[in-house]
Amino acid sequence: MKASIFYHSVSGYTKDMAEVIAQSMNNSSGMEAKAFSITDYDADWAKESQCVIIGTPIYMATLSGELKLWLEKVAPTFGLAGKLGGAFATEQYIHGGGEAGIRVILDHLLCYGMLTYSGGGSKGKPVIHLGPVSVNQYAEDCRATFEIYGQRMAQKAMELFA
Structure with missing residues (x-):
């Protein structure tokens, strides 16, 4: 089963x-996931993916303008309806708006008919609850949460689509 993780990144974080x-x-058994920049991606892989996760750096307490435009113009071309979706963010400061x-x-994902998931408290x-947020100065501490998030998303995709 395929998964696509799309991101906009300026600093590489x-x-x-x-x-x-x-x-x-x-x-995770049975999963093949690839991470893609929103400027360099494999559209065929994305269309075949049952799970799509999207990440953004935070600017002015919200997602980047580049990602918002991509969500509105490009993401819908991947046939997202019925797929599993998720989101994550990175920020420079605690409570920066992740x-x-x-x-x-x-x-956006819900408007495209996707099923969204994070695992929440269950x-x-x-x-x-919504998706992981990493604060730059604590990146190494946040890494484990992002690993767990990936595991949970893979498990849910396999439950839904295998």
Whole structure:
């Protein structure tokens, strides 16, 4: 089963977290995940993916303008309806707006007919209600949460589509 993790990254920090999620998903039996920049991706892979996760750096307490435009213009071409979707964010400061950016992404995914998931509190700790947020200065501490998120998303995709 295929998964696509799309991201917009300026400093490389959001790219790093996307790759953590992809690697974690690849460690799950039956999953093949690839991380793609929104400017360099495999559209055929995305169309074949049953799980699509989208990540953004946070600017002015929301997602990047580049990602918002991509969500509105490009993402719908991947036939997202009925697929499993998720979101993540990276930020420079604690309480920088990561959750707000994730909500905007999830709203787009829901409007495209996707099923959104994170595991919430049902999977125990760490509780990931909307999607993981990594704060730059604590990136190494956040890495494990992103790995767990990838595992949870892979497990749910396999439950739904295998």
